[in-house]
Amino acid sequence: MEIIKFPNLLPIMMDYEEWLKSKDLEYREGILYMAGVNTVDIAEKYGTPIYVINEDLIRKRYKTLKKELDSVYKNNQIHFAVKANSNLSVLKILKSQGAYFDCSSTGEIYACFKAGISSEKIIYTGNMFTNEDFKFAVENDILVNLDSISQLKRLSKVYEDLGKEKNLISFRINPEFGAGHHSHTITAGKDIKFGILDNQVIEAYSKAREYGFKKFGTHIHVGSGILDPNDFDKASEKYLTIVMKLADTLDIKFDFVDFGGGLGIPYRPKEVPLDLEEYKKVVIKRFKDLIEKVDMDQVDFKIEPGRYITAEASIILTQINTIKDNGYKLFAGVDAGFNTLIRPTMYGSYHHIIVCKKNSKEKTQKYDVVGPICESGDVFGKDRELPELFEGDYLAILDAGAYGFTMSSPYNSRPRPAEVLLNDQKSYLIRKAETFDDLLSHQEIPDHLK
Ligand SMILES: *Cc1c(COP(=O)(O)O)cnc(C)c1O
Numbered sequence: 485m486e487i488i489k490f491p492n493l494l495p496i497m498m499d500y501e502e503w504l505k506s507k508d509l510e511y512r513e514g515i516l517y518m519a520g521v522n523t524v525d526i527a528e529k530y531g532t533p534i535y536v537i538n539e540d541l542i543r544k545r546y547k548t549l550k551k552e553l554d555s556v557y558k559n560n561q562i563h564f565a566v567k568a569n570s571n572l573s574v575l576k577i578l579k580s581q582g583a584y585f586d587c588s589s590t591g592e593i594y595a596c597f598k599a600g601i602s603s604e605k606i607i608y609t610g611n612m613f614t615n616e617d618f619k620f621a622v623e624n625d626i627l628v629n630l631d632s633i634s635q636l637k638r639l640s641k642v643y644e645d646l647g648k649e650k651n652l653i654s655f656r657i658n659p660e661f662g663a664g665h666h667s668h669t670i671t672a673g674k675d676i677k678f679g680i681l682d683n684q685v686i687e688a689y690s691k692a693r694e695y696g697f698k699k700f701g702t703h704i705h706v707g708s709g710i711l712d713p714n715d716f717d718k719a720s721e722k723y724l725t726i727v728m729k730l731a732d733t734l735d736i737k738f739d740f741v742d743f744g745g746g747l748g749i750p751y752r753p754k755e756v757p758l759d760l761e762e763y764k765k766v767v768i769k770r771f772k773d774l775i776e777k778v779d780m781d782q783v784d785f786k787i788e789p790g791r792y793i794t795a796e797a798s799i800i801l802t803q804i805n806t807i808k809d810n811g812y813k814l815f816a817g818v819d820a821g822f823n824t825l826i827r828p829t830m831y832g833s834y835h836h837i838i839v840c841k842k843n844s845k846e847k848t849q850k851y852d853v854v855g856p857i858c859e860s861g862d863v864f865g866k867d868r869e870l871p872e873l874f875e876g877d878y879l880a881i882l883d884a885g886a887y888g889f890t891m892s893s894p895y896n897s898r899p900r901p902a903e904v905l906l907n908d909q910k911s912y913l914i915r916k917a918e919t920f921d922d923l924l925s926h927q928e929i930p931d932h933l934k
Contacts, residue, residue: 498754504838506750506757507796507882508541514842516880519906523801523840526911527878530904532803533820535889537914539577539907541797542885546581549747549789552760556768560785563607565745566592568790568886569798573905573914575599578793586745586788590620597624607742609656609703609788611678618642629654629703629742631679633688640695652739654701655680655688659722665709665748666831679704682726689734700736701784702727705744709791711755713762716746720767724774731780740784743767747792751834751883758792791886798885800825800901801840804877805856814851816873821855822862823895825881825888829861837865840878847872853879857896889915894923 504510508519516523519538526536546562553560563586564578570592575585576599584605587593596606603625610617611631618639621628623646628639630653643650658679671678680688689700706719720743727741750757768785775783802824806817827833837853848869855862864881873879892900899918904911 498750498756500753503750503754508538509799509838509880509882511842516838516840518799518880520909521906521911523799523880524878526904526906527801527803527840529911530902530913531917532801532878533818533824533901534801534917535824535884535901535903536799536801536911537571537574537794537885537903537905538797539573539905542574542577542794543581545793545797546578546583549760549787549792550581552764553768553785553787556764557772557785559782560768560787561740563742563786563788564793565788565790566596567890569794569888570595570890571903571914572599573912574794575601579605584786586790587626590617593620593624593626607654607703607786607788609705611656613639615642619646622646622648627652627654627701629656629701630688631656633680633684633691636688636691636695643696650696650698652699652701653692653697654703654740654742655685655692656703656705657682657685657723657726659704659706659719659726661706661719661722665833671705671707685726685730686733689730689736693734699739701738701740701742701786702730703742703744703786705746705788707746709748710746711748711750711758713759713766716743716763717766720770724770728774728778731778737780738783740786741771742786742788743771745788745790745792747787747789749791749795749883749886751836753836793886795883795886798883798888800881800884800888802879802881804873804875804879807873807875814849816851816853816870816879818853818855818864818879820864820881820901821857821896821898822859823857823893823898824855824901825864825884826891826893827887828864829859830891835864835884836882837868837870838880838882839871839873840880843871843874845872849873857898894918897923899923 510517561584563584565586567588579601585596587608606626608621608626609629619642622642656679658681704723747758800820802818802820804816804818808815822829848871850867851870852866853864902917903915905914
Protein backbone atom coordinates (compact mmCIF):
# COMPACT_ATOMS: atom_id res chain seq x y z
CA MET A 485 0.00 0.00 0.00
CA GLU A 486 2.77 2.41 0.90
CA ILE A 487 4.26 3.89 -2.22
CA ILE A 488 6.87 6.00 -0.54
CA LYS A 489 10.32 5.56 -1.98
CA PHE A 490 13.45 5.69 0.09
CA PRO A 491 16.11 6.50 -2.44
CA ASN A 492 18.21 8.32 0.10
CA LEU A 493 18.12 5.48 2.60
CA LEU A 494 21.18 3.80 1.14
CA PRO A 495 24.10 3.89 1.26
CA ILE A 496 24.11 6.47 4.04
CA MET A 497 22.22 5.29 7.09
CA MET A 498 22.04 7.17 10.27
CA ASP A 499 23.08 5.52 13.48
CA TYR A 500 19.96 4.67 15.50
CA GLU A 501 20.95 6.73 18.54
CA GLU A 502 21.76 9.63 16.26
CA TRP A 503 18.39 9.26 14.55
CA LEU A 504 16.65 9.44 17.95
CA LYS A 505 18.82 12.35 18.97
CA SER A 506 17.81 14.25 15.83
CA LYS A 507 14.28 14.16 17.28
CA ASP A 508 15.59 15.32 20.67
CA LEU A 509 14.99 11.86 22.19
CA GLU A 510 17.52 9.86 24.20
CA TYR A 511 17.80 7.19 26.86
CA ARG A 512 19.40 8.13 30.15
CA GLU A 513 19.94 5.15 32.43
CA GLY A 514 17.27 3.25 30.57
CA ILE A 515 14.63 6.00 30.70
CA LEU A 516 13.44 7.82 27.59
CA TYR A 517 13.95 11.57 27.79
CA MET A 518 12.39 14.07 25.40
CA ALA A 519 13.82 17.59 25.36
CA GLY A 520 15.62 16.67 28.57
CA VAL A 521 12.39 15.66 30.34
CA ASN A 522 11.69 12.19 31.76
CA THR A 523 8.80 10.70 29.75
CA VAL A 524 7.74 8.30 32.52
CA ASP A 525 7.30 11.28 34.84
CA ILE A 526 5.15 13.01 32.21
CA ALA A 527 2.99 9.90 31.73
CA GLU A 528 2.53 9.58 35.49
CA LYS A 529 1.87 13.25 36.08
CA TYR A 530 -0.71 13.80 33.31
CA GLY A 531 -2.01 10.29 32.61
CA THR A 532 -2.12 8.51 29.26
CA PRO A 533 -2.65 8.64 26.38
CA ILE A 534 -1.14 12.07 25.98
CA TYR A 535 0.44 14.14 23.20
CA VAL A 536 3.75 15.68 24.28
CA ILE A 537 5.14 18.56 22.21
CA ASN A 538 8.72 19.85 22.18
CA GLU A 539 8.76 23.64 21.74
CA ASP A 540 12.47 23.81 21.01
CA LEU A 541 12.32 21.34 18.15
CA ILE A 542 9.52 23.26 16.42
CA ARG A 543 11.64 26.42 16.63
CA LYS A 544 14.69 24.54 15.44
CA ARG A 545 13.00 23.06 12.36
CA TYR A 546 11.57 26.44 11.40
CA LYS A 547 14.89 28.21 11.90
CA THR A 548 16.86 25.63 9.91
CA LEU A 549 14.52 25.89 6.95
CA LYS A 550 14.39 29.67 7.13
CA LYS A 551 18.16 29.93 7.22
CA GLU A 552 18.49 27.68 4.19
CA LEU A 553 16.00 29.72 2.18
CA ASP A 554 17.54 33.04 3.30
CA SER A 555 20.94 31.84 2.13
CA VAL A 556 19.64 31.70 -1.44
CA TYR A 557 16.93 34.31 -1.74
CA LYS A 558 15.85 36.81 0.89
CA ASN A 559 12.29 37.55 -0.22
CA ASN A 560 10.89 34.31 1.09
CA GLN A 561 8.09 33.37 3.44
CA ILE A 562 7.47 30.06 5.15
CA HIS A 563 3.75 29.52 5.63
CA PHE A 564 3.16 26.84 8.24
CA ALA A 565 0.33 24.53 7.08
CA VAL A 566 -2.06 24.88 10.00
CA LYS A 567 -3.88 21.63 9.26
CA ALA A 568 -0.81 19.72 10.46
CA ASN A 569 -1.12 21.12 13.99
CA SER A 570 -3.54 23.86 14.96
CA ASN A 571 -2.90 24.02 18.69
CA LEU A 572 -2.83 27.70 19.72
CA SER A 573 0.48 27.35 21.56
CA VAL A 574 2.07 25.79 18.48
CA LEU A 575 0.75 28.64 16.34
CA LYS A 576 2.08 31.18 18.84
CA ILE A 577 5.51 29.53 18.85
CA LEU A 578 5.69 29.82 15.08
CA LYS A 579 4.28 33.33 15.10
CA SER A 580 7.07 34.37 17.47
CA GLN A 581 9.58 32.93 14.98
CA GLY A 582 8.13 35.18 12.29
CA ALA A 583 6.33 32.43 10.38
CA TYR A 584 3.48 32.94 7.94
CA PHE A 585 0.53 30.55 7.78
CA ASP A 586 -1.40 28.49 5.24
CA CYS A 587 -5.00 27.72 6.12
CA SER A 588 -7.22 25.15 4.47
CA SER A 589 -10.46 26.34 6.10
CA THR A 590 -12.03 29.34 7.78
CA GLY A 591 -11.84 27.46 11.10
CA GLU A 592 -8.06 27.41 10.77
CA ILE A 593 -8.04 31.14 9.98
CA TYR A 594 -10.12 31.69 13.11
CA ALA A 595 -7.56 29.72 15.16
CA CYS A 596 -4.77 31.88 13.71
CA PHE A 597 -6.62 35.04 14.75
CA LYS A 598 -7.04 33.61 18.25
CA ALA A 599 -3.28 33.05 18.33
CA GLY A 600 -2.80 36.74 17.51
CA ILE A 601 -1.72 36.19 13.90
CA SER A 602 -2.64 39.03 11.55
CA SER A 603 -4.43 38.74 8.21
CA GLU A 604 -1.48 39.65 6.01
CA LYS A 605 0.43 36.60 7.26
CA ILE A 606 -2.23 34.18 6.06
CA ILE A 607 -2.95 32.55 2.74
CA TYR A 608 -6.23 30.69 2.43
CA THR A 609 -5.78 27.63 0.24
CA GLY A 610 -9.19 26.06 0.45
CA ASN A 611 -10.91 23.94 -2.10
CA MET A 612 -14.61 23.67 -2.90
CA PHE A 613 -15.14 27.11 -1.31
CA THR A 614 -18.65 28.16 -0.30
CA ASN A 615 -19.87 31.76 -0.50
CA GLU A 616 -19.67 31.88 3.30
CA ASP A 617 -15.98 30.92 3.09
CA PHE A 618 -15.38 33.78 0.66
CA LYS A 619 -17.32 36.23 2.82
CA PHE A 620 -15.25 35.32 5.88
CA ALA A 621 -12.02 35.71 3.93
CA VAL A 622 -12.91 39.01 2.26
CA GLU A 623 -14.30 40.56 5.46
CA ASN A 624 -11.06 39.69 7.18
CA ASP A 625 -8.73 40.77 4.34
CA ILE A 626 -7.38 37.27 3.77
CA LEU A 627 -5.68 36.37 0.50
CA VAL A 628 -7.66 33.65 -1.26
CA ASN A 629 -5.94 31.01 -3.32
CA LEU A 630 -8.61 29.77 -5.74
CA ASP A 631 -9.07 26.22 -6.87
CA SER A 632 -11.45 26.54 -9.84
CA ILE A 633 -12.14 29.16 -12.51
CA SER A 634 -15.84 28.99 -11.65
CA GLN A 635 -15.11 30.41 -8.19
CA LEU A 636 -13.89 33.76 -9.61
CA LYS A 637 -17.36 35.06 -10.32
CA ARG A 638 -18.65 34.24 -6.84
CA LEU A 639 -15.59 35.66 -5.11
CA SER A 640 -15.82 38.81 -7.20
CA LYS A 641 -19.43 39.32 -6.18
CA VAL A 642 -18.53 38.91 -2.51
CA TYR A 643 -15.90 41.67 -2.88
CA GLU A 644 -18.46 43.92 -4.56
CA ASP A 645 -21.22 43.20 -2.03
CA LEU A 646 -18.89 44.02 0.84
CA GLY A 647 -17.54 47.12 -0.89
CA LYS A 648 -13.97 45.84 -0.67
CA GLU A 649 -11.33 46.56 -3.24
CA LYS A 650 -10.13 43.62 -5.32
CA ASN A 651 -6.41 43.40 -5.11
CA LEU A 652 -4.30 40.27 -4.83
CA ILE A 653 -5.53 36.88 -6.09
CA SER A 654 -3.92 33.53 -6.64
CA PHE A 655 -4.77 30.20 -8.21
CA ARG A 656 -3.64 26.77 -7.20
CA ILE A 657 -2.07 25.22 -10.28
CA ASN A 658 -2.06 21.47 -10.75
CA PRO A 659 1.21 20.72 -12.57
CA GLU A 660 0.03 17.19 -13.35
CA PHE A 661 2.95 15.74 -11.54
CA GLY A 662 2.27 14.48 -8.04
CA ALA A 663 4.15 12.64 -5.33
CA GLY A 664 3.59 11.53 -1.77
CA HIS A 665 3.71 8.81 0.81
CA HIS A 666 0.25 7.46 -0.06
CA SER A 667 -2.23 7.84 -2.93
CA HIS A 668 -4.48 9.98 -0.68
CA THR A 669 -1.71 12.53 -0.21
CA ILE A 670 -0.72 12.91 -3.86
CA THR A 671 -2.35 16.17 -4.79
CA ALA A 672 -1.53 16.71 -8.44
CA GLY A 673 -2.51 14.88 -11.61
CA LYS A 674 -5.40 15.04 -14.11
CA ASP A 675 -7.78 12.95 -12.05
CA ILE A 676 -7.05 14.77 -8.78
CA LYS A 677 -9.60 17.30 -7.51
CA PHE A 678 -7.08 20.05 -6.71
CA GLY A 679 -6.06 23.09 -8.72
CA ILE A 680 -6.38 24.14 -12.33
CA LEU A 681 -4.58 22.33 -15.12
CA ASP A 682 -2.02 23.83 -17.46
CA ASN A 683 -4.55 24.21 -20.30
CA GLN A 684 -6.76 26.47 -18.15
CA VAL A 685 -4.23 28.79 -16.54
CA ILE A 686 -4.32 31.50 -19.21
CA GLU A 687 -8.09 31.62 -19.03
CA ALA A 688 -8.00 31.75 -15.20
CA TYR A 689 -5.63 34.69 -14.91
CA SER A 690 -7.07 36.68 -17.81
CA LYS A 691 -10.54 36.30 -16.29
CA ALA A 692 -9.21 37.38 -12.90
CA ARG A 693 -7.92 40.52 -14.54
CA GLU A 694 -11.27 41.12 -16.27
CA TYR A 695 -12.98 40.80 -12.90
CA GLY A 696 -10.80 43.61 -11.60
CA PHE A 697 -8.02 41.88 -9.65
CA LYS A 698 -4.78 43.82 -9.89
CA LYS A 699 -2.08 41.69 -8.35
CA PHE A 700 -1.35 38.02 -8.81
CA GLY A 701 0.31 35.07 -7.21
CA THR A 702 0.60 31.40 -8.16
CA HIS A 703 0.59 28.27 -6.08
CA ILE A 704 1.23 24.52 -6.24
CA HIS A 705 1.17 21.77 -3.65
CA VAL A 706 1.95 18.43 -5.21
CA GLY A 707 1.84 16.03 -2.32
CA SER A 708 2.93 15.21 1.17
CA GLY A 709 5.71 13.30 2.88
CA ILE A 710 8.18 13.68 0.02
CA LEU A 711 11.74 12.62 0.81
CA ASP A 712 13.08 12.33 -2.72
CA PRO A 713 14.20 15.73 -4.05
CA ASN A 714 13.68 14.35 -7.59
CA ASP A 715 9.95 14.53 -6.97
CA PHE A 716 10.20 18.24 -6.21
CA ASP A 717 12.50 18.61 -9.17
CA LYS A 718 10.00 17.40 -11.76
CA ALA A 719 7.08 19.30 -10.25
CA SER A 720 8.91 22.59 -9.87
CA GLU A 721 10.35 22.41 -13.38
CA LYS A 722 6.89 21.95 -14.86
CA TYR A 723 5.43 24.60 -12.53
CA LEU A 724 7.97 27.25 -13.46
CA THR A 725 7.38 26.61 -17.14
CA ILE A 726 3.70 27.30 -16.53
CA VAL A 727 4.46 30.43 -14.49
CA MET A 728 6.73 31.79 -17.24
CA LYS A 729 4.15 31.07 -19.89
CA LEU A 730 1.60 33.03 -17.87
CA ALA A 731 3.96 35.93 -17.25
CA ASP A 732 4.84 36.13 -20.95
CA THR A 733 1.42 35.63 -22.46
CA LEU A 734 -0.47 37.93 -20.12
CA ASP A 735 2.38 40.27 -19.25
CA ILE A 736 1.87 39.65 -15.52
CA LYS A 737 4.40 40.61 -12.87
CA PHE A 738 3.72 38.09 -10.15
CA ASP A 739 3.78 39.19 -6.51
CA PHE A 740 4.57 35.70 -5.29
CA VAL A 741 5.25 32.18 -6.45
CA ASP A 742 4.28 29.56 -3.89
CA PHE A 743 5.76 26.04 -4.05
CA GLY A 744 3.50 24.47 -1.38
CA GLY A 745 4.56 21.99 1.29
CA GLY A 746 5.19 18.27 1.22
CA LEU A 747 8.65 18.12 2.78
CA GLY A 748 8.95 14.66 4.34
CA ILE A 749 10.51 13.51 7.60
CA PRO A 750 12.38 10.32 8.52
CA TYR A 751 9.65 8.21 10.15
CA ARG A 752 11.67 5.01 9.91
CA PRO A 753 14.70 4.24 12.06
CA LYS A 754 17.97 5.24 10.45
CA GLU A 755 16.19 6.87 7.51
CA VAL A 756 17.97 10.07 6.57
CA PRO A 757 16.12 13.39 6.56
CA LEU A 758 15.24 15.26 3.37
CA ASP A 759 18.39 16.61 1.80
CA LEU A 760 17.79 20.34 2.15
CA GLU A 761 20.74 21.14 -0.13
CA GLU A 762 19.08 19.20 -2.94
CA TYR A 763 15.67 20.65 -2.13
CA LYS A 764 17.16 24.14 -2.29
CA LYS A 765 18.78 23.39 -5.60
CA VAL A 766 15.66 22.14 -7.35
CA VAL A 767 13.22 24.59 -5.83
CA ILE A 768 14.54 27.96 -4.64
CA LYS A 769 17.78 28.10 -6.66
CA ARG A 770 15.96 27.23 -9.85
CA PHE A 771 13.35 29.87 -9.04
CA LYS A 772 16.03 32.48 -8.37
CA ASP A 773 17.98 31.71 -11.55
CA LEU A 774 14.83 32.02 -13.58
CA ILE A 775 13.61 35.32 -12.20
CA GLU A 776 17.08 36.78 -12.60
CA LYS A 777 17.15 35.65 -16.20
CA VAL A 778 13.81 37.20 -17.03
CA ASP A 779 14.48 40.27 -14.92
CA MET A 780 11.48 39.71 -12.67
CA ASP A 781 12.86 40.70 -9.27
CA GLN A 782 10.92 41.44 -6.09
CA VAL A 783 8.82 38.30 -6.48
CA ASP A 784 8.17 36.64 -3.15
CA PHE A 785 9.09 32.97 -2.85
CA LYS A 786 6.79 30.96 -0.61
CA ILE A 787 6.60 27.42 0.71
CA GLU A 788 4.02 25.80 3.00
CA PRO A 789 5.51 22.99 5.06
CA GLY A 790 3.41 21.43 7.79
CA ARG A 791 4.83 18.01 8.60
CA TYR A 792 8.47 19.08 8.33
CA ILE A 793 8.07 21.66 11.09
CA THR A 794 5.97 19.88 13.70
CA ALA A 795 5.87 16.10 13.07
CA GLU A 796 9.05 15.14 14.89
CA ALA A 797 8.39 17.57 17.72
CA SER A 798 5.68 15.41 19.28
CA ILE A 799 5.22 11.92 20.66
CA ILE A 800 2.21 10.12 22.08
CA LEU A 801 2.76 8.46 25.43
CA THR A 802 0.53 5.45 25.90
CA GLN A 803 0.23 2.74 28.54
CA ILE A 804 0.03 -0.97 27.91
CA ASN A 805 -3.05 -2.39 29.59
CA THR A 806 -3.04 -5.89 28.10
CA ILE A 807 -0.41 -8.33 26.90
CA LYS A 808 -2.27 -10.97 24.99
CA ASP A 809 -0.82 -14.18 23.61
CA ASN A 810 -3.47 -15.84 21.44
CA GLY A 811 -1.25 -18.78 20.63
CA TYR A 812 -0.24 -17.36 17.25
CA LYS A 813 0.65 -13.79 18.00
CA LEU A 814 1.58 -11.48 20.79
CA PHE A 815 -0.45 -8.32 21.14
CA ALA A 816 0.47 -5.31 23.22
CA GLY A 817 -2.82 -3.50 23.85
CA VAL A 818 -2.44 0.21 24.62
CA ASP A 819 -4.76 3.02 25.66
CA ALA A 820 -4.20 5.13 22.51
CA GLY A 821 -6.07 4.09 19.37
CA PHE A 822 -6.75 5.29 15.85
CA ASN A 823 -8.97 7.87 17.50
CA THR A 824 -5.68 9.36 18.82
CA LEU A 825 -3.50 8.82 15.73
CA ILE A 826 -5.19 7.69 12.53
CA ARG A 827 -2.23 7.75 10.12
CA PRO A 828 -1.29 4.05 10.45
CA THR A 829 -4.91 2.96 9.90
CA MET A 830 -5.72 5.50 7.20
CA TYR A 831 -2.51 5.51 5.16
CA GLY A 832 -0.69 2.42 6.39
CA SER A 833 1.92 4.87 7.71
CA TYR A 834 4.85 3.77 9.77
CA HIS A 835 5.29 5.34 13.21
CA HIS A 836 8.20 4.11 15.24
CA ILE A 837 7.30 2.80 18.71
CA ILE A 838 9.73 2.59 21.63
CA VAL A 839 9.63 1.84 25.34
CA CYS A 840 9.75 4.67 27.87
CA LYS A 841 11.70 2.49 30.30
CA LYS A 842 14.09 -0.26 29.30
CA ASN A 843 14.00 -3.34 31.53
CA SER A 844 16.93 -5.52 32.45
CA LYS A 845 15.75 -8.37 30.22
CA GLU A 846 17.89 -8.95 27.15
CA LYS A 847 15.28 -10.76 25.11
CA THR A 848 13.16 -9.05 22.48
CA GLN A 849 9.90 -10.27 21.02
CA LYS A 850 7.61 -9.39 18.15
CA TYR A 851 4.43 -7.61 19.14
CA ASP A 852 1.50 -6.14 17.29
CA VAL A 853 0.85 -2.87 19.07
CA VAL A 854 -2.90 -2.32 19.02
CA GLY A 855 -5.42 0.15 20.40
CA PRO A 856 -8.78 -0.30 22.17
CA ILE A 857 -11.06 0.76 19.28
CA CYS A 858 -13.61 -1.82 18.17
CA GLU A 859 -12.15 -2.27 14.70
CA SER A 860 -9.48 -4.71 13.61
CA GLY A 861 -7.71 -1.89 11.77
CA ASP A 862 -6.80 -0.31 15.08
CA VAL A 863 -3.12 -1.26 14.79
CA PHE A 864 -0.16 1.06 15.36
CA GLY A 865 2.48 -1.41 14.31
CA LYS A 866 2.71 -5.06 13.26
CA ASP A 867 5.49 -7.43 14.30
CA ARG A 868 7.43 -4.77 16.12
CA GLU A 869 10.61 -6.05 17.68
CA LEU A 870 10.49 -4.76 21.27
CA PRO A 871 11.99 -5.72 24.60
CA GLU A 872 9.73 -8.00 26.61
CA LEU A 873 6.71 -5.87 27.53
CA PHE A 874 4.56 -5.95 30.62
CA GLU A 875 1.11 -4.65 31.47
CA GLY A 876 1.52 -1.17 32.94
CA ASP A 877 4.58 -0.26 30.84
CA TYR A 878 4.60 2.99 28.89
CA LEU A 879 5.33 3.24 25.16
CA ALA A 880 6.12 6.27 23.03
CA ILE A 881 4.71 6.56 19.50
CA LEU A 882 7.02 8.90 17.62
CA ASP A 883 6.50 11.68 15.09
CA ALA A 884 2.92 12.42 16.04
CA GLY A 885 3.14 16.22 15.82
CA ALA A 886 1.67 16.56 12.34
CA TYR A 887 -1.73 15.12 11.41
CA GLY A 888 -1.89 13.60 14.90
CA PHE A 889 -4.20 15.58 17.12
CA THR A 890 -5.72 17.45 14.16
CA MET A 891 -6.97 14.18 12.67
CA SER A 892 -8.09 12.71 15.99
CA SER A 893 -11.70 11.91 16.73
CA PRO A 894 -13.91 10.94 19.65
CA TYR A 895 -14.85 7.65 17.93
CA ASN A 896 -16.09 4.99 20.35
CA SER A 897 -16.98 7.93 22.66
CA ARG A 898 -13.40 8.23 23.77
CA PRO A 899 -12.62 11.80 24.82
CA ARG A 900 -9.55 13.27 23.12
CA PRO A 901 -6.42 13.19 25.29
CA ALA A 902 -4.61 16.22 26.68
CA GLU A 903 -1.69 17.99 25.05
CA VAL A 904 1.43 18.97 26.99
CA LEU A 905 4.18 21.35 25.89
CA LEU A 906 7.80 20.92 26.98
CA ASN A 907 9.93 24.01 27.23
CA ASP A 908 13.12 24.65 29.16
CA GLN A 909 12.83 21.32 31.07
CA LYS A 910 9.31 22.16 32.26
CA SER A 911 5.94 20.83 31.15
CA TYR A 912 2.78 22.85 30.52
CA LEU A 913 -0.73 21.56 29.98
CA ILE A 914 -1.79 23.31 26.75
CA ARG A 915 -5.03 21.44 26.16
CA LYS A 916 -7.02 19.67 28.81
CA ALA A 917 -8.28 16.17 28.09
CA GLU A 918 -11.89 16.15 26.97
CA THR A 919 -14.53 14.76 29.31
CA PHE A 920 -17.58 12.60 28.67
CA ASP A 921 -19.69 15.73 29.12
CA ASP A 922 -17.67 17.52 26.43
CA LEU A 923 -18.64 14.74 24.05
CA LEU A 924 -22.34 15.15 24.82
CA SER A 925 -22.49 18.91 25.30
CA HIS A 926 -23.98 19.78 21.90
CA GLN A 927 -26.80 17.27 22.00
CA GLU A 928 -30.41 18.24 22.59
CA ILE A 929 -33.27 15.90 23.46
CA PRO A 930 -36.60 16.60 21.77
CA ASP A 931 -39.55 16.99 24.18
CA HIS A 932 -41.16 13.66 23.33
CA LEU A 933 -38.02 11.79 24.44
CA LYS A 934 -37.57 13.64 27.72
C1 LIG B 1 -1.48 19.92 3.46
C2 LIG B 1 -0.96 21.09 2.73
C3 LIG B 1 0.31 21.57 3.00
C4 LIG B 1 1.25 20.92 3.97
O1 LIG B 1 1.65 19.66 3.61
P1 LIG B 1 2.85 18.95 4.41
O2 LIG B 1 3.01 17.66 3.74
O3 LIG B 1 2.42 18.83 5.83
O4 LIG B 1 4.04 19.84 4.28
C5 LIG B 1 0.73 22.70 2.32
N1 LIG B 1 -0.07 23.32 1.42
C6 LIG B 1 -1.31 22.87 1.14
C7 LIG B 1 -2.12 23.59 0.15
C8 LIG B 1 -1.80 21.74 1.77
O5 LIG B 1 -3.01 21.30 1.47
